[in-house]
Amino acid sequence: MSALRLVYLATADARGHLMRAQLLTHALRAAGASVRVLTTSDEGSRFLAGFGVDAGLLSRHYAVQFDARQNMLREATDANVANYLFRPSRMLRDIWRLRAELRGADLVINDSFHPALLFMGCVPGWRRKVVHVYGASLRHALETNFHARVPGWLARLFGRIVALQIGASRARLEHDFGYAGCAERAGSHYRLPTPVALVSARNAAPSAGAAAVYLNPHFRDPQLAEALESGLAGAGERPHLVGEGYAGRAGWQANDPDWIDRAVASAFIVSAPGMAALSIAQVYSKPILLVVSEQPEQQINAARAAELGLLHRTVTWRGDAAAFADAVRTAGEELRAAAACAPTPGGHAAAAARLQTWVGVLTALAPRR
Template sequence: MHDGHILYLAVADGRGHLMRAHLLRTLLGSRGIDVSLVTPSREGQAFLAALGSPSRLISAHFRLELGDRHVLDVRRTRARLLRYLLPDRCGRDLRLLETWARDADLVVNDSLHPALLAATLERRMRVVHVTGENIWNTTLAQLEADSNGPLRRAMSAALRGAMTRAFGRIFHTLGTECVSDRTWWLRPLVATPSRSREQVREALGVGSRPLAAVYLNPHYSAPEIAETLERALAARGVALYGVSEAFGGRQGWRARDARLAEVVHAADLFISGAGMAALEQSRAFGVPLLSLLGTQPEQLSNVAEVSQGGDRPPCVPVRVDAPGFVRELERGLDELRASPKRSDHKDELPRIQESWVRAFESLIHTARQESHHDSAFRRTGHRNGEPAGYGLGGR
């Protein structure tokens, strides 16, 4: 008998959603809560399997359209979304999810997958939306940019309605943590290193050389990106430890690494996109970040937010889609090499992980209370106390 069961849908456009799902499956599992993972991508399923987490598949019909330099094609993404909403696509996925969720206390949508947004509007399942604060804000801003477009207005209203009607919401944020009305704002979830810096560096055989940990999701696949990094780091005497599904066959790279956080912790420099998990690893481990950017709006917002200062290592953004990419990358490397590592905050990670676990434990407890009330209503026609509304709490 489990202390709870969660059906967890993680999109696979990057890999941060999948890593968060894997970490939560591990953390919640240690508390007796069973987490069943679902993803819309065979590549995402292989990524989870390499981490040790099995998963089920729904269709791959919906995804973001991203180029080989992390450039988001908004028009093609929107067209793909509209095709996905046809009954034979979204409807089929929704029926599968409903079947798998029959004994689940909660169904998690990480992040903004349209099938579970539709389910939320119809209140067909107890859906909890997990998403980045900046993903949410930039998605709304894109939809509302053309206020004269009736389709965009309808999509914006539907998105807001789905978030408001959700059973719960968890936003990972670079700002202040708080909770209000089944809504949590929490620091991004990252893994805690189990080895010391010295142990990792010894295992890698880098000696006293500076070490760069590089993680690039599959949408950084232009060969020039890897070639430029390899050449620039070698010219500066910096050892490269690269993780990339696109470049896994190159020297110094591997496709996946379940213990990458330990290498970031041991590194002198971190090179990655500007997802919230990467920014949190930079802060928690005190490692300067060279952030490779395309046009994905929330990553641009993430970098703008951390650039406002605070107690964190420097972050230098470099646009990989710009004509001056090589020159800017070399300039960024030189700037960050002159920046010493800051004191780290890894001692905060267990508290952050506990906050995520307690949020889900609270939602499961509330779900079971409501199930008890619903059962009592079916037996007697009277409720023993009405459940709280699903309204979106303020911030």
């Protein structure tokens, strides 16, 4: 049997989609599959290159818009998406290009909800190859995007249309940091645990060190960074600071391909409540300080972390640097104290098992040739 051929489209709105893409690409290639990766920004291509994945650029036109504190700009996003959907030189052009990609592929993975593949995933002929990958909280946020913003009937209609588009595809792979290690299936809908990066062998038995900070590129506000640094210093931390939005700022680096090792060896993690960061905290039993913004799916994730009993604290930036720094200091002291008492079992095997679960599901979904 010839090798499985996949096209993986990962949107570059947040780095979680790209991290998932590189993790699954390497795991699928190791299993003998051919994987071609596409993304939606030059920065996304460079990010993937740092993990050894050469990604093509579909187009730069579709993107969710954020302010410098990772709050989604709804009106700007609506305008950008509408401009993408209705200008022939944008979505139609991407569909034409993806049409050629589908012709040579067994499966096309849409991570997460790129409009061109949402449309193609409900069209006869194309739909049998499209697989949607998404976080449970992201799907809820998308389907309820217009609630309380437009008349109720129109918001419900939008949600139903999106749900129908998603449901028409070959399969839906919904992931969450709190899902069990094995895949649960109901028809063509799968529930899987969020993939997690593998810690290197030298960190199999980590010891608690400095805090490991990762803020995605939408964090660019220098006041927030200064307050975070001040709060961590007050908690006795000399943190490892990573964030593309703070590239060039003293003490920060834009990217770190070995951040997972830093995170597992840290006293605690500092990040926004994305699925990837929460999964690392859960699998490797690390306390985590969540920097919460108004982004809907991340608010859902933070609430779910509390429901599942994940060891964490939350801080929210409201423009008051002194209050934010004090909240970070207090949370950091509490998490460091908790880390000294909490067990830190190796999560390498659990992380590897998650990846193999995904490889097994995607391999089984491919049509037999």
